[in-house]
Amino acid sequence: MLDMHAATRTPTPIRREDYRPPDWLVPAISLDFDLDPARTVVRARLEVTRNGAHDRPLVLDGAGQQPLAVRVDGREVNDWRQQDGGLVVPLAGEAHVIETEVEIAPETNTQLMGLYASGGLLCTQCEAEGFRRITFFPDRPDVLATYTVRMTADRETFPVLLANGNRTGAGLLDDGRHWAEWHDPFPKPCYLFALVAGDLQANVGGFTTMSGRQVELAIWVREADLPKTEHAMSALKAAMAWDEQTYGREYDLDLFNIVAVADFNFGAMENKSLNIFNSRYVLADPDTATDADYDAIAAVVAHEYFHNWSGNRVTCRDWFQLSLKEGFTVFRDQGFSADQGSPAVKRIEDVRSLRASQFPEDAGPLAHPIRPESYLEISNFYTATIYNKGAEVIRMMATILGPRSFRAGADHYFMRHDGEAATCEDFVRAMEFGAGVDLSQFRLWYSQAGTPRVAARLTADPGGGRATLNLAQSIPSTPGQPDKQPMVIPLRLRLFAWGSGAAIGEEQLVLLDTPEKTIVFEGVGERPVLSINRGFSAPVIVEADRTAADLAFLSRHDDDPFARYEAMQQLMLDTLIERVSTGEADHGPVVAAVADTLADPALDRAFVGEAVLLPSESFIGDGMLVVDPEAIHAAREALRRDLGRKLESEWRAALADGADAPFALTPEAKGRRRLRGIALGYVAASEAKDGGAIAFRQFERADNMTDRMAGLVTLVNLAADEREAALDIFYNRYSDDALVIDKWFSAQALATRDGTLDEVIALAKHRDFTLANPNRARALIGAFGVNQRIFHAASGRGYAFYADQLLALDRLNPQTAAKLLPPLGRWRRFDEDRAALMRDQLRRIVDTPGVSKDLFEQASKSLE
Ligand code: ARG
Numbered sequence: 001m002l003d004m005h006a007a008t009r010t011p012t013p014i015r016r017e018d019y020r021p022p023d024w025l026v027p028a029i030s031l032d033f034d035l036d037p038a039r040t041v042v043r044a045r046l047e048v049t050r051n052g053a054h055d056r057p058l059v060l061d062g063a064g065q066q067p068l069a070v071r072v073d074g075r076e077v078n079d080w081r082q083q084d085g086g087l088v089v090p091l092a093g094e095a096h097v098i099e100t101e102v103e104i105a106p107e108t109n110t111q112l113m114g115l116y117a118s119g120g121l122l123c124t125q126c127e128a129e130g131f132r133r134i135t136f137f138p139d140r141p142d143v144l145a146t147y148t149v150r151m152t153a154d155r156e157t158f159p160v161l162l163a164n165g166n167r168t169g170a171g172l173l174d175d176g177r178h179w180a181e182w183h184d185p186f187p188k189p190c191y192l193f194a195l196v197a198g199d200l201q202a203n204v205g206g207f208t209t210m211s212g213r214q215v216e217l218a219i220w221v222r223e224a225d226l227p228k229t230e231h232a233m234s235a236l237k238a239a240m241a242w243d244e245q246t247y248g249r250e251y252d253l254d255l256f257n258i259v260a261v262a263d264f265n266f267g268a269m270e271n272k273s274l275n276i277f278n279s280r281y282v283l284a285d286p287d288t289a290t291d292a293d294y295d296a297i298a299a300v301v302a303h304e305y306f307h308n309w310s311g312n313r314v315t316c317r318d319w320f321q322l323s324l325k326e327g328f329t330v331f332r333d334q335g336f337s338a339d340q341g342s343p344a345v346k347r348i349e350d351v352r353s354l355r356a357s358q359f360p361e362d363a364g365p366l367a368h369p370i371r372p373e374s375y376l377e378i379s380n381f382y383t384a385t386i387y388n389k390g391a392e393v394i395r396m397m398a399t400i401l402g403p404r405s406f407r408a409g410a411d412h413y414f415m416r417h418d419g420e421a422a423t424c425e426d427f428v429r430a431m432e433f434g435a436g437v438d439l440s441q442f443r444l445w446y447s448q449a450g451t452p453r454v455a456a457r458l459t460a461d462p463g464g465g466r467a468t469l470n471l472a473q474s475i476p477s478t479p480g481q482p483d484k485q486p487m488v489i490p491l492r493l494r495l496f497a498w499g500s501g502a503a504i505g506e507e508q509l510v511l512l513d514t515p516e517k518t519i520v521f522e523g524v525g526e527r528p529v530l531s532i533n534r535g536f537s538a539p540v541i542v543e544a545d546r547t548a549a550d551l552a553f554l555s556r557h558d559d560d561p562f563a564r565y566e567a568m569q570q571l572m573l574d575t576l577i578e579r580v581s582t583g584e585a586d587h588g589p590v591v592a593a594v595a596d597t598l599a600d601p602a603l604d605r606a607f608v609g610e611a612v613l614l615p616s617e618s619f620i621g622d623g624m625l626v627v628d629p630e631a632i633h634a635a636r637e638a639l640r641r642d643l644g645r646k647l648e649s650e651w652r653a654a655l656a657d658g659a660d661a662p663f664a665l666t667p668e669a670k671g672r673r674r675l676r677g678i679a680l681g682y683v684a685a686s687e688a689k690d691g692g693a694i695a696f697r698q699f700e701r702a703d704n705m706t707d708r709m710a711g712l713v714t715l716v717n718l719a720a721d722e723r724e725a726a727l728d729i730f731y732n733r734y735s736d737d738a739l740v741i742d743k744w745f746s747a748q749a750l751a752t753r754d755g756t757l758d759e760v761i762a763l764a765k766h767r768d769f770t771l772a773n774p775n776r777a778r779a780l781i782g783a784f785g786v787n788q789r790i791f792h793a794a795s796g797r798g799y800a801f802y803a804d805q806l807l808a809l810d811r812l813n814p815q816t817a818a819k820l821l822p823p824l825g826r827w828r829r830f831d832e833d834r835a836a837l838m839r840d841q842l843r844r845i846v847d848t849p850g851v852s853k854d855l856f857e858q859a860s861k862s863l864e
């Protein structure tokens with residue numbers, strides 16, 4: 001059953017301020033699953049206790065299932081009633097045993113929430129509110145129970161039966177069935193419950209914790225995929241060691257399982273000791289996974305593992321506290337990845353993705369604070385704001401407190417709240433206590449939405465030996481928050497001397513906590529150049545009055561790698577925006593800065609790759625009052641062509657660098673491949689006659705997916721003859737590998753050449769396209785939605801096609817459909833004609849009878 005929203009009945013929002021502790025607690029639950037894809041019987045036995053003095057009945061959440069039986073203390077009762085899909089049971093005493101029985105049909109569960117079937121196996125997804133689709137239960141994260149789970153299933157179809165905790169028993173039954181029983185000693189909220197049944201094989205490993213506990217690690221996949229699990233296994237071991245060293249956190253059970261499934265609504269899920277993953281974040285080998293895939297696998301494996309403490313041992317009181325576990329855990333996984341490779345490149349990648357997804361969210365109709373005040377559907381709040389801005393907020397605390405105090409605060413948090421369902425406020429208090437600081441004003445980061453802007457003006461008086469920096473902050477209004485108070489903005493900054501390029505004094509950490517602030521620098525002999533928000537110390541937009549010459553200077557001399565990258569980006573951005581608005585721009589400073597960066601032997605190749613990459617078309621658009629997709633595309637292509645031509649020999653040299661070395665996954669080899677891919681794009685952009693041939697040769701000869709994909713992506717954007725050939729070769733070679741075919745769809749949906757719109761519309765009818773698999777839907781429709789030039793085709797055909805797809809997807813999987821809505825909601829940033837066409841589609845979605853609450857919330861908020 002879909003969660004239908006009747007267009008006439010406006011759903012009521014859930015508000016943070018309405019939080020009340022649960023009326024009934026459930027210290028223990030036993031579940032008995034008679035598993036079958038068409039008809040699974042679930043028997044639940046809940047031990048419930050009254051929480052406080054009240055006479056309210058027991059209310060259990062439910063969704064879509066009918067109670068076949070309800071027993072209280074062993075006796076069948078009939079004074080219960082159904083309410084909003086759930087169950088209301090009057091109870092007289094302080095403690096009772098409630099038993100229910102329901103039937104569910106995993107194979108018809110297209111929402112992929114609760115118990116569902118995927119590629120022949122049965123698995124669960126319960127966060128946020130999927131458990132209520134399995135059995136009747138108080139489905140809220142502050143009700144913590146110990147779980148005992150018995151599963152019975154056909155032995156041949158489902159030889160492996162897994163649940164949380166340890167296996168406590170197993171046996172054969174006649175009639176070809178078998179059973180297993182699992183027990184998890186750690187009380188947990190039901191969103192962390194999981195089971196898996198299927199024909200799976202495990203890559204088994206081991207880890208000895210710092211106190212000597214032997215932990216068995218198992219990564220479960222289909223037999224054919226076993227060779228692709230090594231990278232995930234070594235990432236898991238590295239993550240376990242890192243959390244011990246960095247946070248003093250040790251694993252707490254004897255078993256840790258990961259299962260890969262093909263149909264999954266997001267990345268992965270941290271169920272206690274039974275993590276379930278989207279297979280794209282588990283499976284890798286050089287022939288099918290790019291370097292970016294390898295990195296993402298390590299990051300997600302670490303993220304889910306780190307949740308064992310930041311999420312499971314200490315969980316969330318209610319879903320408004322989601323960033324408590326997600327922001328902190330993203331911060332932790334970012335730290336892990338930084339330590340595994342290049343911290344500078346990792347920081348650049350994280351900031352790029354923050355700017356690509358979170359900044360637009362914070363500037364649009366769906367803006368919300370990292371701790372929201374209300375929602376219609378909690379699934380819509382698994383956002384870049386909660387995750388990525390949430391991580392930036394933790395990072396700012398770490399920057400302000402310093403590493404020792406931050407660690408003391410984290411230790412205190414884990415100790416004080418172990419076994420509890422905590423709040424964001426608990427976290428901030430633990431930091432204050434551990435570090436002995438006052439974070440009162442800093443708390444505004446939890447309640448105020450919107451990306452702050454910081455204006456910076458440096459005036460120098462070299463004769464007098466000093467310079468004055470004026471800083472001013474402003475926070476744009478966001479939905480429901482017209483007026484903002486000044487925040488605490490930690491800005492790492494430093495001055496450099498124009499003549500020598502040497503630093504003037506040490507780096508400073510300035511806390512901008514008033515609307516304006518003036519900082520005076522002494523001992524400034526030469527003209528100073530300002531390096532500000534170094535390391536991206538605050539998630540803000542800095543508007544510093546720096547000339548192209550200043551930026552070019554910083555791109556060569558700044559000693560903070562992020563600031564160096566940033567100076568280059570700003571120089572490129574200023575140049576591109578100049579060209580978009582006036583039709584011309586001097587490309588000279590960008591070309592010279594890129595040439596110098598390419599020539600600097602001290603820089604690692606991965607960094608160089610990041611630094612010479614032009615800002616994306618949508619990021620350029622974000623810097624403009626009214627986005628002109630065609631002009632942006634033209635300006636960016638013109639600069640790409642110029643860079644390609646003027647630096648042709650440099651790009652060709654970068655292309656040859658390491659091209660014949662056999663595949664290795666070292667940071668050096670990855671850096672070279674990254675730069676090679678970018679160089680290939682520039683050679684093609686130069687319109688050199690052999691561009692298509694070079695790309696095709698790289699595509700054909702590559703011994704790894706990174707190089708092959710770079711060739712394909714380049715060809716897809718060319719009119720070259722090689723284009724169709726490469727697409728066919730790629731498709732035929734990988735036709736039975738869904739994760740690679742996803743790349744084939746994405747590459748085409750992301751092409752910015754003319755004709756892409758028709759191709760995408762045709763691809764939606766391709767025999768391999770299906771909306772039922774979220775990865776496939778995102779590969780085509782999701783990629784298309786972020787392709788600025790093509791999605792925003794002036795005809796509006798892109799918008800109409802997109803809305804068609806979202807509505808079709810909504811009937812299967814509301815959560816995944818709603819996630820894709822935001823591109824349609826950005827109409828305020830576009831010209832009137834486009835804005836009207838976008839609003840037409842939003843209205844059409846809102847007015848569709850039976851549209852889900854998920855999609856309705858996103859679309860209706862986008863119209864406001
Ligand atoms: N907790 C999971 C993670 O680690 C994601 C769960 C997403 N749930 C959802 N309803 N979107 O990131």
Ligand code: ZN
Nearest residue numbers: 303307326329
């Ligand atoms: Zn998470």
